[in-house]
Amino acid sequence: MDSNSKNNVPNTVYHYTSPSGLLGIVDNGEDSKNAKLWFTRWDSLNDKNERYDIQEVLKEYKELKGNDIREEFQDAIQELINTEVTKWDLPPILWNNDKNPSIDEPDPENIYVCSFSTDRDSLPMWNYYSKSSHYEGYALGINLEKWKKYAKISGGYTLDVRQILYQEEDKIEKLDEVVSKFEEHLKIVQKNPQTIVGPEWIKHAFLLRIAELQFFFKNKHFSHEKEVRVILQIPKDKDISNELPTKYRTGYGYTIPYVEVPMPKEAITSVRVGPLFDKELAKKNVNVKEMLESRGCSCDVYTSEISIRY
Numbered sequence: 001m002d003s004n005s006k007n008n009v010p011n012t013v014y015h016y017t018s019p020s021g022l023l024g025i026v027d028n029g030e031d032s033k034n035a036k037l038w039f040t041r042w043d044s045l046n047d048k049n050e051r052y053d054i055q056e057v058l059k060e061y062k063e064l065k066g067n068d069i070r071e072e073f074q075d076a077i078q079e080l081i082n083t084e085v086t087k088w089d090l091p092p093i094l095w096n097n098d099k100n101p102s103i104d105e106p107d108p109e110n111i112y113v114c115s116f117s118t119d120r121d122s123l124p125m126w127n128y129y130s131k132s133s134h135y136e137g138y139a140l141g142i143n144l145e146k147w148k149k150y151a152k153i154s155g156g157y158t159l160d161v162r163q164i165l166y167q168e169e170d171k172i173e174k175l176d177e178v179v180s181k182f183e184e185h186l187k188i189v190q191k192n193p194q195t196i197v198g199p200e201w202i203k204h205a206f207l208l209r210i211a212e213l214q215f216f217f218k219n220k221h222f223s224h225e226k227e228v229r230v231i232l233q234i235p236k237d238k239d240i241s242n243e244l245p246t247k248y249r250t251g252y253g254y255t256i257p258y259v260e261v262p263m264p265k266e267a268i269t270s271v272r273v274g275p276l277f278d279k280e281l282a283k284k285n286v287n288v289k290e291m292l293e294s295r296g297c298s299c300d301v302y303t304s305e306i307s308i309r310y
Helices: 019-026 053-068 071-082 123-129 144-150 168-191 199-215 220-225 279-294
Strands: 012-017 034-041 093-095 102-104 106-117 138-143 158-163 227-235 247-251 254-264 268-273 300-303
Touching: 012 019, 012 123, 019 034, 019 138, 019 279, 053 071, 053 168, 053 199, 071 168, 071 199, 106 254, 123 220, 138 144, 144 254, 168 199, 268 279, 279 300
Parallel strands: 268 300
Antiparallel strands: 012 106, 012 138, 034 106, 034 254, 093 102, 106 227, 138 268, 158 227, 247 254
């Protein structure tokens, strides 16, 4: 699992789920040390414009900046605008074990996402993810550092954690940052023609860096989610189905592909119970803490601080 400090990802994030979802996460069969989280394939996420938002931002960026962008990068941006997003090249995945280090090309169709929030007690999130008219659900506090220690790059797949950008100004700023960086690289290459890399290499690296952002730009209408996402990328030409078999569930009339990714139970540092009518009942809530401990999860259990009647 890789974390980008520039995205200011907090150490603890929150995963909202239903009562049955909580049980499914902590009850991992014979694997008593690990919980499991469902990673949904990118084309079945709640935003139907998933991955495509970046093309609209690129159009806006190119129009806004105009000739302030070097011609080489204007051409590269236009190339991305004109190309189907799922046909974009993606940055190579570096994965290794002690005996067999390698770099693999990601499969752009084989991307899975698990979503978290930086908000531990959000009414829109309770409403959306707990799937109950009584807001009965749970928000699991997940310590990313504890998960990171376990989620070593192995088996031919890798996990990456990033914070979502929603506001147009933030997206433009991110693109500015990338363009400025690569313009400096290009200047250095042009001043030193003996370097082992040339302008075409710089352009390709620029395209890969922009392509990576497609997973971290999202429409501003989803900003209430305050999403941090963990992304699973599976390389091309690698059969890891024994370790991460694709499974299917139904929801909202769709068949949804997903994979179950292990996470150490020690990474679950808290569970917050959604807002209920009776706060005292919520604190007890069918012995949630007892259930968690019986499945090897020793963590604090809290109740939502949101005051709601219905």
